[in-house]
Amino acid sequence: MIQRTEYLEILKSLKDKNLIKMLVGVRRCGKSTIMQLFREYLKTEGISEKQTVFLNFEDFENRKFLNDIDSLYYHIVNQLDLSKPCYVFLDEVQNVKEFERVVDGLFVKPNIDVYVTGSNAYLLSSELGTLLTGRYISIPVYPLSFKEYVSAFEDKSRLDLLFTQYLQNGGMPGMLELPSNQTEKYLQNIYNDIAQKDIFIRHNWYKEGNFERVLKFMLDNIGSPLSSSKISNVLKSEGNTISYHTVDNYLNALTEAYLFYKVPRYDIKGKNLLRTQEKYYAVDLGFKEALLGKTKNTDFGHNLENIVFLELLRRHRRVYIGKADRTEVDFAVMTNEGDWEYYQVAWSTREQSTFEREMRPFEMIKDYNKRTLLTMDVEPESSYKGIQKVNVIDWLLKE
Known part of the structure; x- marks a missing residue:
């Protein structure tokens, strides 16, 4: 696996900052890999499994959440030990209907740091921007330099x-x-x-x-x-x-x-x-x-x-x-x-x-x-x- 150091350093610098981190870019350019590298880094920092949730919304097993944001929200929250800092990773989140409401709900929950990836600029559309104004930072991801x-x-x-x-x-x-x-x-x-x-x-x-x-x-x-x-x-x-x-x-x-x-x-x-x-x-x-x-x-x-x-x-x-x-x-x-x-x-x-x-x-x-x-x-x-x-x-x- 190529260590995409520059992106990893950006995520490290934003860890636990009061912002939703959005990795955006064309499909298959490496967003999921960068997220995986960051999750591995968190393990080296002593973050346990009860402190992280990762969901890929292109996985067949997660199809049940695509049109049910209430179930998705409680599925995530119920897995976490919220007495400690927790990290939620949502991959290809644009596949979820009204995903911005789930992201916002997680963001305002104490002790949850939210990371999402998306392959379409709809992530940064005016509708999302209105709901999450000032709450997110966009991190563009490109194919390999x-x-x-x-x-x-x-x-x-x-x-x-x-x-x-x-x-x-x-x-x-x-x-x-x-x-x-x-x-x-x-x-x-x-x-x-x-x-x-x-x-x-x-x-x-x-x-x-x-x-x-x-x-x-x-x-x-x-x-x-x-x-x-x-x-x-x-x-x-x-x-x-x-x-x-x-x-x-x-x-x-x-x-x-x-x-x-x-x-x-x-x-x-x-x-x-x-x-x-x-x-x-x-x-x-x-x-x-x-x-x-x-x-x-x-x-x-x-x-x-x-x-x-x-x-x-x-x-x-x-x-x-x-x-x-x-x-x-x-x-x-x-x-x-x-x-x-x-x-x-x-x-x-x-x-x-x-x-x-x-x-x-x-x-x-x-x-x-x-x-x-x-x-x-x-x-x-x-x-x-x-x-x-x-x-x-x-x-x-x-x-």
């Missing part, structure tokens, strides 16, 4: 080969246990599970061709400006009947299920968010190859952007597409301290014309915040007019 991926291999001498695998197959943890000829089928099954449980059932949709056409179009256009009307027009030109309203519903559902992240544009000079030309990045590049095929997974520049974007999210940054006059910087990033950083991502800038093109957006930015050019070029870290050029693999493996 490259650093975590590397930790699973004994032989780390060829980081370039491991990165090629990661770039193609992604970082869903379950893939590490499978032979290479089974990974594509595994990811297709995960997608089917997400589509059925987190999208079609939730929205009362039938599985229809246009939904998958939109999904595949997005995977094929990672890192490109997209809009509902643009996607609708392209699909119409190919003979499909679909309105931009329908496309908009599909985009919302795909982001709600954490399959994609929508990234707004930020005007660096005007210091305001823009409402057009947003970009979308996939939660895991493995889905691109599994659903489009190997021949469609060769857009190395945008794939590299996708990996950098996810890593910036893991490092708890707020990420935007940066507009700098008439140019665009790949990522304008606000740090936890409120400072701005700027990133350009390119596969290689060894050709002078490419280097100059990647530098141009940086030169349009008039402030003095940190600027980094990330590439696959293998050469010593260098600086040009205060702009650091760094190898992506080195950057991904840094603390």
Whole structure:
């Protein structure tokens, strides 16, 4: 089992704090494993079985609670020794009807610390937010970072080969246990599970061709400006009947299920968010190859952007597409301290014309915040007019 140390440290720091801890992210990205690691940590701290309850609401044996929150609440409370600090873990809690009322009831009970996981942004919907305002903290969970991926291999001498695998197959943890000829089928099954449980059932949709056409179009256009009307027009030109309203519903559902992240544009000079030309990045590049095929997974520049974007999210940054006059910087990033950083991502800038093109957006930015050019070029870290050029693999493996 990969020790997902960063998430474990977050949970340790929040232990016994008066907040509901919500681990949210796409299905099979490792939320349950993180919860399990934390439960094992509690055992080392002397927490007994009478002080913990764990329920997975995708287990068949727990189906009786999905529509009976009263029985669920008393089932949990009656197992605990409430004279001591107790810990309740509810896995895939969005499957329980009115789950937020159970969570709230447990939260207000003395000596109960509540931890939940969910695979749909419904967990953070306005209804839940209204009931639990100020009572919960959301902890986003992502597939394995490259650093975590590397930790699973004994032989780390060829980081370039491991990165090629990661770039193609992604970082869903379950893939590490499978032979290479089974990974594509595994990811297709995960997608089917997400589509059925987190999208079609939730929205009362039938599985229809246009939904998958939109999904595949997005995977094929990672890192490109997209809009509902643009996607609708392209699909119409190919003979499909679909309105931009329908496309908009599909985009919302795909982001709600954490399959994609929508990234707004930020005007660096005007210091305001823009409402057009947003970009979308996939939660895991493995889905691109599994659903489009190997021949469609060769857009190395945008794939590299996708990996950098996810890593910036893991490092708890707020990420935007940066507009700098008439140019665009790949990522304008606000740090936890409120400072701005700027990133350009390119596969290689060894050709002078490419280097100059990647530098141009940086030169349009008039402030003095940190600027980094990330590439696959293998050469010593260098600086040009205060702009650091760094190898992506080195950057991904840094603390």
